[in-house]
Amino acid sequence: PQDNATVLAALLAYRIIYYVAPLILAAVLMAFHEGRQWRGRGTDPLVIALPLAPLLLGVLVFMSGAMLLVSGALPAAPGRMDTLATILPLPISEMAHVAASLVGVMLLLVALGLYRRLDGAFWAARTLLVAGALLSIAKGLDYEEATILLLTAAALQWTRAAFYRRTRLTAEPLSPEWLVGVGAAIGLSVLIGFFAYRRVGYSSDLWWQFETNANASRFLRTSLAVGLLLIGAAIWRLFAAAPVPMVHDMLPDDVATAALAHADRTDAMLAFTGDKRFLVSDSGDAFLMYQVKGASWIVLGDPVGPSEAWSELLWAIRARADAAQGRLLLYQIGLRIVPIAIEMGLKLVKYGEEATVELDGFTLETPEMRSVRKASRVAERAGAAFEVVPAAAMSALIPELQAISDWWLADKDHAEKSFSVGRFEPGYMAKFDCAVVRIEGRIVAFANVWGTPNRQELSVDLMRHAEDMPQGGMDFLFTRLMLWGHEHGYRNFSLGMAPLSGIEARRLSPTWSKVAAFLFRHGERFYGFAGLRAYKEKF
Incomplete structure (x- = not known):
């Protein structure tokens, strides 16, 4: 078995020295040579290198990590350890051997971050490559590995601009004081543990001893868990996106x-x-x-x-x-x-359809508008009167409209929405004209009016009514506003979206279409999809 292991190690070393290392070195030299050629033609080679850098350097860093791991599993080159012993103490060389393998593992993980163009991965990879080069010298005078790692680090630095995606590692850097404090606390606990159990002989069986007095075993497992937790936290900060604060801008x-x-x-x-x-x-x-x-x-x-x-x-x-x-x-x-x-x-x-009424020639006196005409006349017989209040006069109506809005929200058990719809806010309401329905001078329904300056489209945003609004009041408001828009030269009136409307579920339809069609047909108890479409369609 020992001879087989030696042969395997020799084969791996042969492959690395005569295949992998020359390939990486040749790739770096070729990139340098081609860069000089492009520079001679007046073209900045960096312009060509940046789009390719995330993929190529991700592969190079991954191979660099694999090289360190394989190197750590192979015996040192003959004679080099004797030379190293005259330069560094044996404990330092042993620790460098372990640390180089750990750096190799971390380079494997960081390579994915480079492919994703993460700036945190850039900083981590560059640091690890330089550290790996130093550790390669310290663990066995492996100057070939150190050269490859440094050349990869140089290529990484040259293409720095390719790694622009912000991560928490760079957007929210940890303070040096905090890092020193955490390192000191963990290091002190490990030193105390080694001191407390210095008389316990180490063996691999210690990791698997679960006994009442197996304190040394618990110390080893706890130290390993702490180390894994720190590595996991570092990787999370390395890949996690930088937080984007929720802010609201003002449009000039x-x-x-x-x-x-x-x-x-x-x-x-x-x-x-x-x-x-x-x-x-x-x-x-x-x-x-x-x-x-x-x-x-x-x-x-x-x-x-x-x-x-x-x-x-x-x-x-x-x-x-x-x-x-x-x-x-x-x-x-x-x-x-x-x-x-x-x-x-x-x-x-597709998530729905927009209901639009052409105002050119709009009239209620057609068979298709019979139901709307009937509802409007019911409101008229109840004394409803329509008016469009200009924006300049809105400040005097805000308190009355606020009371109607508050009642409407409470009655519907709704909260104000945002983003894709407006909300009742005095400053916002005062920017637009407002269509109101009055009964004996009292406002019983209102809707703020949107109109494009080129009169291409007219619409409403907030539509709310009081408790005593007569039957057909909202139909009355809409029809009168459409007639008003026609008189003022607007071309179209938008009734807004009908969510999930017009989405067909066929055998070859995508999953979203099938789910949307199912909700439209059977989701009335949660949201009136079909009812809303039917209401808007009648106009």
Whole structure:
């Protein structure tokens, strides 16, 4: 058996020295040579190297870690240990041997982080490669390994810009004082343990002794558990994305004015709800709104502003999400965004349909509008009167509208929502006209009115009513507002989304479509999917 082990070790050493090591060295030298050639042609080789660096260096670092592990399992080169003994004490060489294998294991783990372009993996890999080179010398004068590790570290440093994704390791670095304190506490406990059990002879059986007085065994197992916990915590910080704080930006007035002049959709008005972040184009006349929730970067609607700036904004937010290890979602987008979304590699998912009424020629005097006409007339006979209050006069109505909103929320057992809808907030309500229904001068229903400056679309956001609203009051409000929009030159009226509407479940449909269709048909007790679609469809 001993002869077989020696032969196996010799074969592995032969493969590493004559195959693996020359391959790594040749790859580094070839990259250096090609870089000089590209530089001579006036092209910066770094431009070519950066896209390839995460994959190639991930492989090189992984192979470097494997090399250290294999080297630790093989006998030292003849004569080198004798030479090393004249330079370093034997205990230091032994500790360097163990430490080099540990560095090899950590390089295997860090390699994945390099492939994912993590900045924490870059810092860890560079440190480990240099440490591995020093330990290779200290454990057996393995200068070949040290050269390969240092060359890999140099290539890693050269392509530093390729590893841009932030991690907790760099975004929230631990203070030196804290690290020293933790290291001192753990080191002191280990030293005390070795001192307390210095008379206990070490053997592998100690790890598996479970007895009342087996204190040395418990100390070994506890020390191992502490070490594994520290390694796990370090790996978690190495790969975990840097936290993105939940912040709310304010959109500059000049940007809002310039961008909204090009808006074709009323959901652009959600920029004023105060619960979003904004990314503004370089020209300052376009923006997109988004928010970060966990690892999700959610963009709401189409960018607002000239369409020429849309691609720039979407690719910019894509880059930000990528740098933060986030996933990008474009929520409630229009058809004009679809080609850009496909180019960005996003998957399209239908989640509903938008109900839109063409206001050109809109009238209640058609057979299709019979039910709506009937409901509106019921409200009229109850004394309902319609009015659109301009934004300049809204401050006087806020207290009355606030009371109606509070009752409506309590009656529905709802809380204010955010992001994709507005919320009753005086500053937000005062920015828009408001459609109200009055009975004997009292407001019994209201809806704040959104309208694009180019009069392409009219819509409402908050729709709430009082306890004594007459039957058909909301139908009355909608129909009168549509007629008002027609009179003021608006082309379309949006009734908003009908969630899960229009999604078919066929045999070859994706799982999402089948689940959505099932919920639409059988989920009325949880949310009125079909009822909401039927209500909007009648207009």
